[in-house]
Amino acid sequence: MLNSIFLFLNLGGGEVAIxxxxxIMFFGSDKLPGLxxxxxxxxxxxxxxxxxxxxxIAKGTEGFKEELQKHxxxxxxxxxxxxxxxxxxxxxxxxxxxxxxxxxxxxxx
Numbered sequence: 287m288l289n290s291i292f293l294f295l296n297l298g299g300g301e302v303a304i305x306x307x308x309x310i311m312f313f314g315s316d317k318l319p320g321l322x323x324x325x326x327x328x329x330x331x332x333x334x335x336x337x338x339x340x341x342x343i344a345k346g347t348e349g350f351k352e353e354l355q356k357h358x359x360x361x362x363x364x365x366x367x368x369x370x371x372x373x374x375x376x377x378x379x380x381x382x383x384x385x386x387x388x389x390x391x392x393x394x395x
Contacts, residue, residue, distance in 0.1 A: 313321055
């Protein structure tokens, strides 16, 4: 993650060292652990908030997902019924065509 920040800011190794020296000079070496602790706590709170939002979104869309699956199953069932009806109609039509063909053959003999 730190590398991506440095790449984003386009900082090299020497520039990072200078920034660290400036931070040490500005805050002092005795305040750096507290500063790092506060920064870590802030990042942790941001991650917790992000996870909480993701969980809320997942809970909110859960009912929608179940409803969508139900409708999808209903549609698939209707399509299957329609397909079975069409197969029956085609089979009946094939039988009728065969019977008519046989009747025509019989009349021609």
